[in-house]
Amino acid sequence: MTTPQTFSQDTLKTLVGQAALHYVEAGGIVGVGTGSTVNKFIDALATMKDRIQGAVSSSEASTQRLRSLGIPVLDAAQVSSLPVYIDGADEIDGKGYMIKGGGAALTREKIVAALAERFVCIVDASKQVQALGAFPLPVEVIPMAAAQIARRFGQMGGTAVLREQGGQPLRTDNGQHILDVTGLRITDPLAFESEVNQWPGVVTVGVFAHQKASICLLGTAQGVQTIHY
Ligand SMILES: O=C[C@H](O)[C@H](O)[C@H](O)COP(=O)(O)O
Numbered sequence: 001m002t003t004p005q006t007f008s009q010d011t012l013k014t015l016v017g018q019a020a021l022h023y024v025e026a027g028g029i030v031g032v033g034t035g036s037t038v039n040k041f042i043d044a045l046a047t048m049k050d051r052i053q054g055a056v057s058s059s060e061a062s063t064q065r066l067r068s069l070g071i072p073v074l075d076a077a078q079v080s081s082l083p084v085y086i087d088g089a090d091e092i093d094g095k096g097y098m099i100k101g102g103g104a105a106l107t108r109e110k111i112v113a114a115l116a117e118r119f120v121c122i123v124d125a126s127k128q129v130q131a132l133g134a135f136p137l138p139v140e141v142i143p144m145a146a147a148q149i150a151r152r153f154g155q156m157g158g159t160a161v162l163r164e165q166g167g168q169p170l171r172t173d174n175g176q177h178i179l180d181v182t183g184l185r186i187t188d189p190l191a192f193e194s195e196v197n198q199w200p201g202v203v204t205v206g207v208f209a210h211q212k213a214s215i216c217l218l219g220t221a222q223g224v225q226t227i228h229y
Pocket residue numbers: 033034035036037038087088089090099100101102103104105106109
C-alpha cells in the first residue's frame with residue numbers, strides 16, 4: 001500500500017505545472033493561461049524554451065512572466081489554431097466543466113482556449129467539486145451594464161458584488177469590470193453559460209462549459225493524477 005505524502009498546496013501546483021510539459025509539442029506554439037498554478041507551468045516551460053516557437057498568452061501578467069523568462073509571446077491574432085492550451089481553474093467538476101476568472105483573466109482565457117484542440121487543466125485537488133457554484137462566479141461586464149446584470153443574477157437567487165482593487169472597481173486587461181456572484185446553483189453548466197452570455201453587457205461568464213477541459217492534471221497526496229473527459 002502506498003502511504004500518501006503530505007504536499008503543500010504550492011508543491012502540488014509545482015507538480016502539475018511540471019507535468020503539463022508533457023503536453024507541449026516540440027516546435028509548436030502553446031496556449032498559456034493565467035494564475036498561480038500557471039505561473040509554475042511557465043517556470044517549467046522556460047526549461048524547454050529553445051524547443052518551442054513560443055506562447056499565446058491570456059493576460060498581461062502571464063505575458064510579462066513569459067517574456068521575463070525569454071519565452072517568445074505571439075499575438076493570438078497571428079495564430080489560427082493551437083495544439084494545446086494549459087490553464088488552471090477555480091473549480092472543475094466530473095465532466096471537465098470549470099469556473100474560472102478568480103484572477104480576472106477569464107475573457108482572454110476563453111479566447112485562447114477556443115483556439116486550442118485540447119484544454120489541459122492543471123489544479124490541486126482542492127479545486128475538484130461535485131457541482132460548480134461554491135466558488136463565487138466571476139463575470140466580466142461592461143461597466144454601464146453592471147447594475148442591470150447584478151439585478152438579473154438577483155432574480156436567479158444569486159448575489160453579485162463588484163470586484164474591487166485598492167478601493168476602486170477592478171479594471172480587467174480589457175478595461176471592463178468583474179462581478180463575483182454567490183448563491184447560484186449551476187446544475188446545467190452548458191445551458192447556464194449560453195443563457196448568461198446572451199445578456200446585454202456581459203463580456204464573458206466564468207463558466208467554461210463550451211470550452212471545457214479535455215484533460216485534468218490533478219495534484220493529490222498520491223501525486224499527479226491524469227483525468228480524461
Ligand atoms: O482569471 C484567472 C484564472 O481563471 C485562473 O486560472 C484561476 O483563477 C485559477 O488560478 P490559480 O491557479 O491561481 O488558483
